[in-house]
Amino acid sequence: MSGFPQNFLWGGATAANQFEGAFLEDGKGWSTADTARFIKENGISMTELLKPTTRADIEFAMNDKEGVYPKRHGIDFYHRYKEDIALFAEMGFKTFRLSISWPRIFPNGDELEPNEAGLAFYDAVFDECLKYNIEPLVTISHYEFPLGLAFKQNGWESRETIEAFERYARVLFNRYKDKVKYWLTFNEINIIGMTGYLSGGILADGEKNMLQAQYQAAHHQFIASALAVKACHEIIPDAQIGCMLARMEAYPETCNPLDVMESVNSDHYNLFYSDVQIRGYYPSYMNKFFRDHNITIKKDAADEQILREGTVDFMSFSYYMSSIASHKKEGDTTGGNLLGSKKNPYLEASDWGWQIDPVGLRVTLHKLYDRYQVPLFIVENGLGAKDVVESDGSIHDSYRIDYLRSHIEQMEQAIDEGVDLMGYTPWGCIDLVSASTSEMSKRYGFIYVDLDDEGKGTLDRSRKDSFYWYKKVIETNGADLS
Numbered sequence: 319m320s321g322f323p324q325n326f327l328w329g330g331a332t333a334a335n336q337f338e339g340a341f342l343e344d345g346k347g348w349s350t351a352d353t354a355r356f357i358k359e360n361g362i363s364m365t366e367l368l369k370p371t372t373r374a375d376i377e378f379a380m381n382d383k384e385g386v387y388p389k390r391h392g393i394d395f396y397h398r399y400k401e402d403i404a405l406f407a408e409m410g411f412k413t414f415r416l417s418i419s420w421p422r423i424f425p426n427g428d429e430l431e432p433n434e435a436g437l438a439f440y441d442a443v444f445d446e447c448l449k450y451n452i453e454p455l456v457t458i459s460h461y462e463f464p465l466g467l468a469f470k471q472n473g474w475e476s477r478e479t480i481e482a483f484e485r486y487a488r489v490l491f492n493r494y495k496d497k498v499k500y501w502l503t504f505n506e507i508n509i510i511g512m513t514g515y516l517s518g519g520i521l522a523d524g525e526k527n528m529l530q531a532q533y534q535a536a537h538h539q540f541i542a543s544a545l546a547v548k549a550c551h552e553i554i555p556d557a558q559i560g561c562m563l564a565r566m567e568a569y570p571e572t573c574n575p576l577d578v579m580e581s582v583n584s585d586h587y588n589l590f591y592s593d594v595q596i597r598g599y600y601p602s603y604m605n606k607f608f609r610d611h612n613i614t615i616k617k618d619a620a621d622e623q624i625l626r627e628g629t630v631d632f633m634s635f636s637y638y639m640s641s642i643a644s645h646k647k648e649g650d651t652t653g654g655n656l657l658g659s660k661k662n663p664y665l666e667a668s669d670w671g672w673q674i675d676p677v678g679l680r681v682t683l684h685k686l687y688d689r690y691q692v693p694l695f696i697v698e699n700g701l702g703a704k705d706v707v708e709s710d711g712s713i714h715d716s717y718r719i720d721y722l723r724s725h726i727e728q729m730e731q732a733i734d735e736g737v738d739l740m741g742y743t744p745w746g747c748i749d750l751v752s753a754s755t756s757e758m759s760k761r762y763g764f765i766y767v768d769l770d771d772e773g774k775g776t777l778d779r780s781r782k783d784s785f786y787w788y789k790k791v792i793e794t795n796g797a798d799l800s
């Protein structure tokens with residue numbers, strides 16, 4: 319017996335832009351992710367991902383014949399989904415998190431009629447999941463923003479994007495109402511506060527105050543998400559729909575009250591998004607932030623009511639690492655999920671500098687459950703690492719097993735201590751292209767994909783040691799983690 323509830327949703331997570339491939343196939347339009355170039359020297363660094371993107375940058379990428387653009391090719395899930403889902407089923411997945419590519423359904427983002435070939439593809443994928451009793455968990459928008467809307471109206475900075483999104487979401491709910499019961503609106507919605515282009519389609523040209531544009535875009539995403547929640551409840555009454563946050567747990571560097579205050583500020587900056595989506599109104603602490611950064615959010619009269627009526631059913635989040643909040647700037651720093659951090663002397667880090675902190679996951683689970691009292695769902699977690707294929711084809715990824723085991727142990731303790739946790743879908747259950755660096759060599763999967771950073775390889779799939787380990791974890795509902 320383990321402490322996990324019988325209906326616990328074990329599975330794995332992916333996103334269309336990082337694994338589907340089939341770039342511009344069957345009517346798909348361009349997305350922001352399709353312009354991410356892999357730079358050979360160091361991979362694309364965080365700074366470049368967070369860098370403002372101009373129209374010229376995009377046009378360069380669209381016309382570039384020399385560069386490598388791994389997200390256009392992914393791992394070819396589009397043509398290999400049957401084989402991949404069969405492998406997920408073999409591990410015993412109860413759920414599979416995937417996203418729908420908006421430009422596969424509406425190539426420009428705002429057509430009046432959807433692309434039937436795109437819809438049919440996801441029908442086939444969901445049917446294949448359901449054949450094995452795997453519940454699809456669908457993210458409506460995961461960094462697959464249609465480039466057409468970036469060019470036409472500067473993406474989410476424009477209020478008009480809400481209408482396009484609502485139409486897109488309604489098409490999905492109507493089409494898949496009998497197949498999909500778990501939905502997420504925006505992946506890591508807080509990323510819009512850090513970078514405007516990737517999830518927001520905001521171009522830097524002519525922007526005098528980029529933060530103003532990003533927070534205006536966040537407001538539009540809040541409204542769009544709330545309208546989608548309402549539509550989902552109307553169209554699929556037995557479905558559950560959640561928000562999704564990149565959770566950034568930041569410990570005070572010392573017990574100096576100024577460091578503690580920095581950690582409160584860091585929580586505000588991070589939890590602002592889930593506060594709006596779960597409580598249904600803007601938290602007062604943001605007023606000062608907006609004043610300090612010359613931000614004025616334009617709102618319609620009806621917005622308050624829309625937010626109040628469109629609160630989510632559960633909270634999902636990604637958790638990879640913890641970080642440090644400090645009132646002092648100086649000190650050694652390390653890498654991280656979109657934001658770097660000061661080094662924590664008590665923690666080891668991955669090869670990419672992400673600080674490994676299983677107890678931090680329990681801290682976060684408690685903090686979120688105390689704050690919101692809604693069910694939680696960990697929809698991303700995992701270790702990005704380089705794997706070695708032995709001469710007999712085996713892959714001994716004990717480092718990945720150690721990482722996952724230690725996090726699952728903390729989840730179980732959190733449940734025992736009263737947290738309501740619905741499920742766990744480790745990131746990149748099959749190796750896929752990295753969101754931040756576009757590398758293939760930063761692998762998270764239980765399933766190895768033969769493909770390198772330059773896009774060369776057979777694309778053959780094989781089982782790592784972690785595949786057999788996770789299968790046993792699911793089989794025993796978390797009782798056997800050895």
Ligand code: BG6
Nearest residue numbers: 333506636702751752753754755
């Ligand atoms: C999350 C994203 O931030 O982290 C995923 O939702 C991403 O899309 C994952 O792939 C891991 O990050 P990376 O940069 O290692 O791929």
